Amino acid sequence: MSGHTTLLKVEDISLAFGGVKALQGVSFSVEIGEIFSIIGPNGAGKTSMLNCISGRYQPQVGGIHFRDDEITKLKPNQRCHLGIGRTFQNLALFSHMSVLDNIMVGRHHLLKNNFLTGGLYWFTGARREELEHRRQVEEIIDFLEITHIRKAQAGTLSYGLRKRVELARAVALKPDLILLDEPMAGMNQEEKEDMARYIIDLNEEWGMTVVMIEHDMGVVMDLSHRVMVLDFGRRIATGQPDEIMANPLVKKAYLGEEDDALGDEEISTEGVA
Numbered sequence: 001m002s003g004h005t006t007l008l009k010v011e012d013i014s015l016a017f018g019g020v021k022a023l024q025g026v027s028f029s030v031e032i033g034e035i036f037s038i039i040g041p042n043g044a045g046k047t048s049m050l051n052c053i054s055g056r057y058q059p060q061v062g063g064i065h066f067r068d069d070e071i072t073k074l075k076p077n078q079r080c081h082l083g084i085g086r087t088f089q090n091l092a093l094f095s096h097m098s099v100l101d102n103i104m105v106g107r108h109h110l111l112k113n114n115f116l117t118g119g120l121y122w123f124t125g126a127r128r129e130e131l132e133h134r135r136q137v138e139e140i141i142d143f144l145e146i147t148h149i150r151k152a153q154a155g156t157l158s159y160g161l162r163k164r165v166e167l168a169r170a171v172a173l174k175p176d177l178i179l180l181d182e183p184m185a186g187m188n189q190e191e192k193e194d195m196a197r198y199i200i201d202l203n204e205e206w207g208m209t210v211v212m213i214e215h216d217m218g219v220v221m222d223l224s225h226r227v228m229v230l231d232f233g234r235r236i237a238t239g240q241p242d243e244i245m246a247n248p249l250v251k252k253a254y255l256g257e258e259d260d261a262l263g264d265e266e267i268s269t270e271g272v273a
Helices: 046-054 076-082 099-105 126-143 159-172 189-204 217-223 241-246 248-255
Strands: 006-017 020-031 035-039 061-066 084-086 177-181 209-213 226-231 234-239
Touching (some): 020 046, 035 217, 046 084, 046 177, 046 209, 076 084, 084 159, 159 177, 159 189, 226 241, 226 248, 234 241
Parallel strands (some): 177 209
Antiparallel strands (some): 006 020, 006 061
16 A cells, blocks of 8 residues: 555535434545445445445535545536546446447547547547547456457346446546445355455556455454444444454444443544544
8 A cells, every 4th residue: 555645535424314314423444556445234325425425416514525535516427537446335337338438438538639629530530549649448348357248238147247337437437436336235245255356466466555344343344444433424433353253242233242441432443533
């Protein structure tokens, strides 16, 4: 993990839908080069937090900074331009399109030629640009070992392969920060092991900082540099995996263990969360 420069800073985020408080005063930061996981019981606010970071939701209170940019009010496509990519809990592929075309869609914001210059395809840089984008996409296809399905319609693929194609589309953005919403949900053990390997390689070889929601605690503890735990929309712990596993508040949230001495106090297992 490189350096200790903050890439993402989330400050006092609160989000409500009607009377339902999805997030309540959540703060944390993510350093460049980290794999940072967000865990918690169902309904804890994990996906809501990812949606706030990606721009799908606008929090009523608090602020989000990406590097030196205040991004709290930016639209999702504006955040893509800054270098934030994401996958979704529910697959968001174009099922009628080929794998190759689905991944190319992930690079659309990187295209410099518009439809006017595109009309002069052979006389401008548009053709060169498309070839370069195609080369980058082929590199991702090779990396994620999906060459054999590159021309297949996305809708015809198995669930595990579609998850891999969606990861490819998020990677095609060449983001500095990639948000993964349950990348291993519904996968068998072999598929999970493959996905874990891809995430580690994206982090270590491709230099992507990762913020991940994942229910498989074994995967989370193996992959993560740090873990944040949410419960009922509040942060109850942040720290390294072994600290999180030993935290009594986390055990209580997951196992329902009662301990009156814990009270409602929030515990962070590190000096600065």
